[in-house]
Amino acid sequence: MKSNLFITFEGPEGAGKTTVLNIIIERLKQQNVDVLGTREPGGIEIAEKIREVILNPAHTAMDERTEALLYAAARSQHFFEKVEPALNMGKLVLCDRFIDSSLAYQGYARGIGIDEVLAINEFAIGKRMPDKTFYFDLEPAVGLARIHAHNEREVNRLDNESLLFHEHVRKGYYEVIKRYPDRIQIINADQPMEKVVEDAWAILSELLEK
Numbered sequence: 034m035k036s037n038l039f040i041t042f043e044g045p046e047g048a049g050k051t052t053v054l055n056i057i058i059e060r061l062k063q064q065n066v067d068v069l070g071t072r073e074p075g076g077i078e079i080a081e082k083i084r085e086v087i088l089n090p091a092h093t094a095m096d097e098r099t100e101a102l103l104y105a106a107a108r109s110q111h112f113f114e115k116v117e118p119a120l121n122m123g124k125l126v127l128c129d130r131f132i133d134s135s136l137a138y139q140g141y142a143r144g145i146g147i148d149e150v151l152a153i154n155e156f157a158i159g160k161r162m163p164d165k166t167f168y169f170d171l172e173p174a175v176g177l178a179r180i181h182a183h184n185e186r187e188v189n190r191l192d193n194e195s196l197l198f199h200e201h202v203r204k205g206y207y208e209v210i211k212r213y214p215d216r217i218q219i220i221n222a223d224q225p226m227e228k229v230v231e232d233a234w235a236i237l238s239e240l241l242e243k
């Protein structure tokens with residue numbers, strides 16, 4: 034079985050990334066796979082602190098370039114402190130969001146430009162890219178409704194953006210997928226949770242067997 038793969042979960046708000054990732058990690062652990070689950074922004078102390086600054090709903094004055102730089106700073110620290118050492122130890126790493134979030138949210142939806150945000154990130158982490166990315170596709174209105182209905186986590190500054198912004202995020206992801214069609218695998222997130230899990234599990238199992 035192949036290990037030390039770096040796999041990222043991407044998609045709009047409420048698409049089910051965190052829920053699916055947690056279920057899959059439990060299954061992998063039951064099969065004795067050496068797996069690390071983590072998230073962005075965050076995953077380690079410094080990056081979690083940066084997360085608090087970025088996502089604080091009171092920080093409405095944050096400039097979009099500041100936002101892009103903060104995400105890249107959190108990514109750099111998280112990648113070199115946690116992700117890369119885990120991969121070097123032979124672990125499978127599953128990460129809830131990574132660079133494609135920056136390309137879709139800051140690059141496309143904020144209007145900074147995908148190439149410009151890519152350049153900031155190349156400074157932060159070099160040319161490192163995930164081995165595979167699962168993109169959970171869902172109408173933003175459905176995802177936002179899930180978050181507001183379930184009330185399981187605090188609504189953050191990005192959630193508070195307009196529906197139009199979140200629709201731009203989805204278009205941004207489509208642009209990113211056009212750039213990296215081999216790396217990014219689309220999963221229909223507008224299905225019952227169990228089916229979404231099975232779709233992701235099937236792709237992952239195939240990858241691990243290669």
Ligand SMILES: Nc1ncnc2c1ncn2[C@@H]1O[C@H](COP(=O)(O)OP(=O)(O)OP(=O)(O)O)[C@@H](O)[C@H]1O
Nearest residue numbers: 046047048049050051052179180183224225226229
């Ligand atoms: N397929 C699904 N059908 C219905 N509800 C779902 C589905 N997937 C997730 N949910 C619910 O939607 C909410 C958001 O799910 P989750 O936190 O996993 O999404 P997410 O993609 O990680 O969101 P975000 O990126 O905004 O944090 C949760 O209450 C979860 O139980």
Ligand SMILES: Cc1cn([C@H]2C[C@H](O)[C@@H](COP(=O)(O)O)O2)c(=O)[nH]c1=O
Nearest residue numbers: 073074104130131134135138139191192
């Ligand atoms: C990594 C990353 C994230 N974002 C946005 C996407 C979400 O709105 C939040 C993170 O919240 P989640 O509940 O953990 O999904 O941050 C972004 O805009 N750019 C990024 O690089």
